[in-house]
Amino acid sequence: MHMAEIILKEESYNIIGACMRVHATLGSGFLEAVYQEALEKELTKSNLPYSRQYKLALYYDGEKLKKYYVADFLLYNSIILEIKAIDYLSPKINDQLRNYLKATNSRLGLLVNFGKSSLEYRRLLNPKVSQ
DSSP states (O other): OOOOOOOOOHHHHHHHHHHHHHHHHSSSSSHHHHHHHHHHHHHHHHOOOOOEEEEEEETTTTEEEEEEEEEEEETTTTTEEEOOOOOOOOOOHHHHHHHHHHHHHHHHEEEEEEEEOOOEEEEEEEEEEOO
């Protein structure tokens, strides 16, 4: 049986590694803004290409909307990173990121939760976009 290729595998590994270093240092219990700032320092230290609070255009039926989506981070100019500091990653949060992937025509989203004793993360793909 042939295994499906993991999209942006090395890039995802680098991003999750940076998140794990931040979580190992700070632990859980801080506000999301603290993790954002610490992660920005870790991404810079790790030489990972990123933009923070990146505005992504939204599209409906092929037309650009006036509203836009502000991603916590955009990495490698292609991966949306949403960070949370909550007790539980609900399906609603997954759906929200999946909708942003579709509306921005982005391929991959990472959802990372710093709010638990162990770092929690999910990879979400937009099946409508191919590399």
